[in-house]
Amino acid sequence: GAGVSQSPSNKVTEKGKDVELRCDPISGHTALYWYRQRLGQGLEFLIYFQGNSAPDKSGLPSDRFSAERTGESVSTLTIQRTQQEDSAVYLCASSPIIVGQLGTEAFFGQGTRLTVV
Amino acid sequence: LAKTTQPISMDSYEGQEVNITCSHNNIATNDYITWYQQFPSQGPRFIIQGYKTKVTNEVASLFIPADRKSSTLSLPRVSLSDTAVYYCLGDGSSNTGKLIFGQGTTLQVKP
Numbered sequence: 450g451a452g453v454s455q456s457p458s459n460k461v462t463e464k465g466k467d468v469e470l471r472c473d474p475i476s477g478h479t480a481l482y483w484y485r486q487r488l489g490q491g492l493e494f495l496i497y498f499q500g501n502s503a504p505d506k507s508g509l510p511s512d513r514f515s516a517e518r519t520g521e522s523v524s525t526l527t528i529q530r531t532q533q534e535d536s537a538v539y540l541c542a543s544s545p546i547i548v549g550q551l552g553t554e555a556f557f558g559q560g561t562r563l564t565v566v
Numbered sequence: 567l568a569k570t571t572q573p574i575s576m577d578s579y580e581g582q583e584v585n586i587t588c589s590h591n592n593i594a595t596n597d598y599i600t601w602y603q604q605f606p607s608q609g610p611r612f613i614i615q616g617y618k619t620k621v622t623n624e625v626a627s628l629f630i631p632a633d634r635k636s637s638t639l640s641l642p643r644v645s646l647s648d649t650a651v652y653y654c655l656g657d658g659s660s661n662t663g664k665l666i667f668g669q670g671t672t673l674q675v676k677p
Binding site: 542560 | 653
């Protein structure tokens with residue numbers, strides 16, 4: 450694809466329901482990153498994948514959050530039993546290799562705006 | 567975790583040059599210094615990246631001193647459309663894989 454694609458673009462859910470957010474990275478990109486951005490705040494790092502593996506899951510806010518990646522391509526971020534504090538924009542990014550090494554850059558999607566009511 | 571430090575906000579006027587300085591005292595040998603720009607309701611986008619000395623592209627210049635513990639993003643002759651949040655990264659992600667963004671600098675360009 451031309452860029453990183455995230456779906457849905459907007460999601461309104463009731464408190465207590467589960468939601469699944471999808472990220473389609475740029476084809477061939479090995480690294481994939483998930484972030485949460487609350488209104489007026491900076492980007493909160495959640496998790497990254499190198500291939501299909503997530504070496505460090507310590508950024509996930511609670512055990513209600515999980516993420517997976519398959520085929521070194523699409524990734525899903527799942528939030529179980531959503532709470533109002535989960536309301537935020539969830540951003541996904543991908544890069545050819547782990548960012549920081551050899552001067553590569555991350556390409557971001559437009560994000561999914563999640564509202565928990 | 568090592569982190570970057572930059573001013574929370576800056577104001578400028580159209581046509582002025584804007585310089586935003588970032589501190590990254592714990593930058594790793596393998597890390598590049600990267601700056602991103604984020605407009606409201608959009609994901610961040612890459613602006614410029616460097617390892618040392620000076621880098622210039624069509625958007626900005628990046629100045630990095632020899633010790634690499636800080637960097638300065640320079641935006642020449644800003645316009646209203648440069649109003650955005652600017653993030654600098656240089657925090658050891660090459661070792662950890664974690665791409666950590668700080669709070670960024672909110673630049674407000676006034677007419």
